[in-house]
Amino acid sequence: MSEVAKLLIDGKELTFPVIEGSQGEKAIDIRSLRQETGYITFDPGFGNTGTCRSSITYMDGEKGILRYRGFSIEQLAEQSTFVETAFLLITGELPTREELTRTSVYLNDFSPLHESMKAFYQNYPPKAHPMGILSAMVNAMRSFYPELTDIEEEMNKTYLRIISKIRTMAAMAYRISLGERVVYPRPDLCYCGNFLNMMFDSAVVPYRLDDDLIRALNVFWILHADHEQNCSTTAVRVVGSGKVNIYSTISAGISALWGPLHGGANQAVVNMLEKIHNKGFTVKECLAKAKDRNDPFRLYGFGHRVYKTFDPRAKIMKKVCDVVLSKLKRKDPLLEIVQRLEEAALNDSYFKEKNLYPNVDFYSGILLRAMGIPTNMFTVMFAIGRLPGWISQWKEDVADTEMKISRPRQIYSGKQKRDYIPINKRTL
Numbered sequence: 414m415s416e417v418a419k420l421l422i423d424g425k426e427l428t429f430p431v432i433e434g435s436q437g438e439k440a441i442d443i444r445s446l447r448q449e450t451g452y453i454t455f456d457p458g459f460g461n462t463g464t465c466r467s468s469i470t471y472m473d474g475e476k477g478i479l480r481y482r483g484f485s486i487e488q489l490a491e492q493s494t495f496v497e498t499a500f501l502l503i504t505g506e507l508p509t510r511e512e513l514t515r516t517s518v519y520l521n522d523f524s525p526l527h528e529s530m531k532a533f534y535q536n537y538p539p540k541a542h543p544m545g546i547l548s549a550m551v552n553a554m555r556s557f558y559p560e561l562t563d564i565e566e567e568m569n570k571t572y573l574r575i576i577s578k579i580r581t582m583a584a585m586a587y588r589i590s591l592g593e594r595v596v597y598p599r600p601d602l603c604y605c606g607n608f609l610n611m612m613f614d615s616a617v618v619p620y621r622l623d624d625d626l627i628r629a630l631n632v633f634w635i636l637h638a639d640h641e642q643n644c645s646t647t648a649v650r651v652v653g654s655g656k657v658n659i660y661s662t663i664s665a666g667i668s669a670l671w672g673p674l675h676g677g678a679n680q681a682v683v684n685m686l687e688k689i690h691n692k693g694f695t696v697k698e699c700l701a702k703a704k705d706r707n708d709p710f711r712l713y714g715f716g717h718r719v720y721k722t723f724d725p726r727a728k729i730m731k732k733v734c735d736v737v738l739s740k741l742k743r744k745d746p747l748l749e750i751v752q753r754l755e756e757a758a759l760n761d762s763y764f765k766e767k768n769l770y771p772n773v774d775f776y777s778g779i780l781l782r783a784m785g786i787p788t789n790m791f792t793v794m795f796a797i798g799r800l801p802g803w804i805s806q807w808k809e810d811v812a813d814t815e816m817k818i819s820r821p822r823q824i825y826s827g828k829q830k831r832d833y834i835p836i837n838k839r840t841l
């Protein structure tokens with residue numbers, strides 16, 4: 414007999430089925446709760462609430478495990494590429510050589526932007542944040558590519574169109590913010606090499622592509638490619654559940670990622686490190702401020718809603734940092750601060766008690782700085798990496814016959830019923 418959960422409400426015993434996942438994690442299926450009892454559950458932030466069944470990414474927060482479609486993040490970071498990992502997330506399997514070649518051809522064909530989209534950039538103020546530009550530009554794709562069918566082959570092209578163009582959009586935002594000429598994508602370069610070239614090529618000093626940097630960028634984007642039901646993916650699923658087109662849905666995901674508690678943390682980490690460096694804060698002072706509930710200072714890059722041990726991505730990111738910094742023979746004063754902060758926090762009782770460990774954002778900013786990416790583009794880099802994850806989760810949600818439009822309930826804590834008060838009778 415399958416497992417059940419019993420609940421005693423108002424003297425009545427109720428039984429609810431228990432759902433078990435392929436890795437043994439369990440959930441109580443409470444879909445009949447309100448209908449049977451009039452009660453709802455209460456779980457602000459959904460920390461104890463499963464919103465879907467998914468076969469895309471498996472995480473074990475206690476053991477620090479992360480797998481995409483069953484493949485460990487360690488093996489993918491070591492042996493795969495970002496394009497191959499994107500294919501895996503979206504289709505469920507690693508591509509054959511022919512599939513990979515066909516995918517690369519599409520990614521190249523789709524890489525230029527519609528010339529009219531370039532005009533959009535001209536009207537942004539120079540200091541406009543590239544995340545706001547990216548969210549708007551992806552949303553604008555709906556106007557340029559209105560034909561959306563549910564024919565799989567056509568939708569696969571749509572996925573690749575967004576994955577290809579998001580690089581061009583990001584690099585264009587950067588170049589135009591500097592007042593520099595836009596560099597167009599080249600058909601002879603790989604996905605990551607094209608992005609770096611669009612960002613940094615110059616007529617004066619042609620950009621020299623470096624295989625180690627291209628490899629580092631592949632790993633960076635593989636590490637960010639998906640992370641099950643995180644904040645921005647939940648936004649994508651919620652928006653998509655209303656049958657919103659994929660471009661606008663992804664645009665919502667980009668906006669949800671922007672905040673410093675989520676994808677914006679990589680920028681917040683470097684801003685924090687620069688403040689520590691410039692103000693000469695000691696590590697001790699930083700930890701004291703991070704632990705002081707009355708102090709808004711947070712140790713960005715530390716802590717995670719799911720990982721209560723090391724974020725496996727942070728370990729890999731740290732290694733890639735070392736490779737790139739030694740390759741570029743670059744010493745970053747912020748790296749030394751990061752290393753001292755990490756060592757102090759990992760040995761601090763507050764952080765240990767609260768299971769706060771470095772997350773993916775703690776080292777990613779150091780790597781991006783070493784690659785010459787400006788700080789305000791860090792979260793854009795996260796968004797480019799997370800795009801295949803958002804697409805795969807959106808695709809799974811749309812195909813899920815159990816899914817309905819997302820519509821949570823609430824506990825009302827406002828005023829009781831009262832009558833309208835004419836303005837001449839209102840008192841302050």
Ligand code: SDX
Nearest residue numbers: 640643674675676678703711712713714715716717718767
């Ligand atoms: C990402 O969900 C995902 O999968 C996200 C992500 C992905 O790939 O999509 O992994 C990407 O968003 C990584 C996280 C990036 N954010 C940061 O680095 C910002 C700094 N970290 C936090 O603000 C915080 O840790 C969160 C937002 C990540 C989690 O917040 P929670 O859920 O409130 O953390 P918690 O419940 O585990 O906190 C437990 C305690 C709390 O104190 P008490 O109320 O118990 O006294 O630890 C404290 C928190 O205040 N705490 C911190 C802290 N993180 C948590 N205190 C100081 N510094 C921190 N960084």
